[in-house]
Amino acid sequence: MSAPARSVPPETATAAMAATRARRPRRAAAPRPHRNPVVLTTLSIVAGIGIWWLLAILGFRLPTPIEVITRxxxxxxxxxxxxxxxxxxxxxLTGFLLGTLVAIPVGFLMGWYTWARGLIEPWIQFFRTIPPLAIIPLAIVLLGIGEEPKILVIFLAAFFACVISTFQGVVNVDRTLINAARVLGAKDGAIFIRVAVPASVPFILVGMRVGLGASWATLVAAELIAAQAGLGYRMQQAQLYYDLPTIFVGLIVIGIFGLIMDRLLLLAERKLTGWQERR
Structure with missing residues (x-):
């Protein structure tokens, strides 16, 4: 015969339930999104312009926003x-797109094949420590003073940012996903296309955003190479005549178009990585 069930006093049961609830990990409260991001952005822009105007009025050698708009x-x-x-x-766009198109397959190659990583990665790590601007003298000697050397230095800025990010994306693919695909009978080619490539897309897009910023940052120096037109060229000409409004126009236009292109890449990232779990 089984032993008779022992009755548990209500006080003991209540205490046990309370202790169990206390031991359960509490979920962190999700951050509450701002309800009016447009309002905050507008306030930030207005405040920035106000500070700029105030500094110009106080005697800092800055043109006023009205002078810049007029120019x-x-x-x-x-x-x-x-x-x-x-x-x-x-x-x-030419340097950035060429750099990205070359960087993505090279990054995949380095990340997927150990032999390619051993052959290519040391050279990538070596050359990426050299600023693209340091290549300008060599580019002029080898390619002349046309468009080719300007595009080359922008290409290098975009390439190194994107290739490293793509490589990290492939290396950081969850091994559990790869092993699960192998158990289901998938071959290496299918695993690469169906597992490694989708998992690397967020890293690629981050690398493209960094590369885009590096491309714009390199533009002004690239247009030092005997350019006859361009925002960087115009800013350098304005510097000779101490034309501050023209310099500010160039800075603002570069900032605006760089921001627009970055937002487009961010939108593409949200569309292409919508399958990922958001935290």
Missing amino acids: AGELIVDGTLIGDLGASLARV
Whole structure:
């Protein structure tokens, strides 16, 4: 015969339940998103312009926003700003797209094959420590003073940022996913396409955003190479005549278009990585 069940006093049961609840880990409260990001962004822009205007009024050697807007209008009317913007955009987009298109397969190759990593990674790590601007003298000697050396230094800035990020994306693929695919009978090619590539997309897009910023940062120096048009060229010419409004116009236009392109990449990241779990 089984032993008779022992009755548990209500006080003991209540205490046990309370202790069990106390031992359970509590979920961290999710951060509450801002309800009015547009309002906050607008306030930030207005505050920034106000600080700029105040510094100009207080005697810091800065043009006022009105002077900059007036100068931008003049450059737009005579076609100078449109021509410079078109030349700079062509250089940045060409160098950035070429750098990205080369970096992604090289990064996949390094991350997926050990032999490729051993052969290529030391050279990548060596050359990425050399600033692209240091390549300018060599680029002029080898390629002349046309568009090729300008695009080359922008290409290098985008390439090294994207190749490292792509490589890290492949290396950091969850081994559990790869092993599960092997258990289900998938071959290496299928695992690479169905597992490694999707898992690396967030890393690739982050590398593209970093590479885009590096491309714009390299633009002004790239246009030192005997350019006849471009935002960087115009800013350098304005420096000779102490034309601060023109310099500010170039800085603001580069910032605006760089921000627009970065937001487009961020939008693509959200669309392409919507399958990921968001925390």
